[in-house]
Amino acid sequence: MRSAPPGPTVTEMLEAYARGAFPMDGPEYAREMVPFYVADPRTVLPIVDFRIPKSVRRALAAGQFTIRINEAFDEVCTACAIDRTDTWLSPRLIDSYIDLHRHGHAHSVEAWRDGALAGGLFGVSLGGLFTSESMFHRVADAGNAAIVGTAQHLAAHGFALWDIQMSTAHTRRFGAEVISHDAYRTRLRTAIAAPRSFTLRQ
Numbered sequence: 101m102r103s104a105p106p107g108p109t110v111t112e113m114l115e116a117y118a119r120g121a122f123p124m125d126g127p128e129y130a131r132e133m134v135p136f137y138v139a140d141p142r143t144v145l146p147i148v149d150f151r152i153p154k155s156v157r158r159a160l161a162a163g164q165f166t167i168r169i170n171e172a173f174d175e176v177c178t179a180c181a182i183d184r185t186d187t188w189l190s191p192r193l194i195d196s197y198i199d200l201h202r203h204g205h206a207h208s209v210e211a212w213r214d215g216a217l218a219g220g221l222f223g224v225s226l227g228g229l230f231t232s233e234s235m236f237h238r239v240a241d242a243g244n245a246a247i248v249g250t251a252q253h254l255a256a257h258g259f260a261l262w263d264i265q266m267s268t269a270h271t272r273r274f275g276a277e278v279i280s281h282d283a284y285r286t287r288l289r290t291a292i293a294a295p296r297s298f299t300l301r302q
Contacts, residue, residue, distance in 0.1 A: 228294030
């Protein structure tokens, strides 16, 4: 029996994101290469005009969470896969994201409480683009803390485009905007041309 091929390489992943595509795996592709998709329309979150709902602001006011970057990337990816009811984030795709992380293109934003990882998200950076791929929480409000922490981090580092791919009722509370794929591609070209670092301030 032919074994499953590995997940996309770093080059394949970066080329896909640069053209506005993203990977999604599933059991039906177990003997095939991981396919890439384009979402039309596309959803982005604002960075400069990011909106924090009043209920989220109140919940986070106590300062119970500490935001950290890239301290537990592998654990965040694994937790995101476990936390979901679908299976797009397969083990081989996690391996691809971990490889991207080792090459400096994938990052995690983590909410810690009392020394333990309470929630977080991970995504891919390319120039001034950051794409949120998935998130999880183990403690109430930890996911919101990670979203707010990501917005603050991207603003501090001069990022231009925050791609979340698809809209949900939850992300709309933070000001998520639905745009056409053509409009997204226009913003994408500008964003990836900007020399930005996820870990070093501009």
